[in-house]
Amino acid sequence: MALINVKTKEVQIKIVYYGPGRGGKTTNLEYINRIYREQIKTEMVSLKTQDDRTLFFDFLPFDVGQIKGFDVAIQLYTVPGQVKYNATRRLVLRGVDGIVFVADVQQSQRKKNIESLNQLYENLETYKLDLFNIPLVMQYNKIDLKKSDIPTLSSQMLQKDLNSLLKVPAFEASALNGGNVIPTLKKIISITLASIQEHLF
């Protein structure tokens, strides 16, 4: 649940980028960190392994200004994607307000995308949260690979695999060069804020 402080007039919102390992979650945050440098007061924190893979989480806080007189602070987190790190993934989800599911459009990753989404559902259940009720945005990342020889999944296929029941907003993206990273972010912020709006007064 978002933290709403009536005394300091602050709202803190936790948004988690979730998805299979090497899908591009960290790359999303790195891009946001570059673009919004001025609004970000601190360094991005990355707890990673020696070979640069997320070990626990990446963390990037930034302010989006005032809403109804409250200062809104967004805290972006990523989870470690590797299968063996589910315990840590679950820890990062604690208190989550909104989720971006970053799927990998490579055909070879099809099963991993689906498994990761299923596990997200289960992990949220441990906090009594329902994937069907939480603010969620889909991102089909690495769309640039369509121009390469690497086999990719069509967006229709990804929609069918991941979003036929959830029916949440979805973006094709290319996090590496920033394509649709910011629209994805703006979408998750706006639907998350809308969901907590009722608590603000």
Next chain:
Amino acid sequence: MLNQSQLDAIDHAIETHLIAAGIDHVIYMEMSGNTIAKHDNGKALLDSTAFAALAAGNFAAVDAMAKLVGESEFSLLFHKGENLSIHFSKVSKDTLLVSMFNKNISLGIVRLKVAETIKEIIRVLGDPDIP
């Protein structure tokens, strides 16, 4: 959601028990990483947002380790540095009190002051009409 008088009472408890005792920084936070209250002695700078995220992760990891070895929890955690030490203590199921103090204060005093503060905060959490 905590109301204004609860937040005032929590601030007061932290100021009078911990900051007054010479503790440098205190963060009262949710396990999610969100900060409920933060206080300092005005001398040392700290990036408290990133700190809170890491503190929550740290405490959560140790908590998960406790479960793996069959403990229900390690409710207290302490990191000792050369000049600065950090003391973590669970307040309620969802909240954590983190205190940073320098070598001029003993761990014994810190533990005592933290215990007093926690008692006070728990009282405040249970009573929305706290004076």
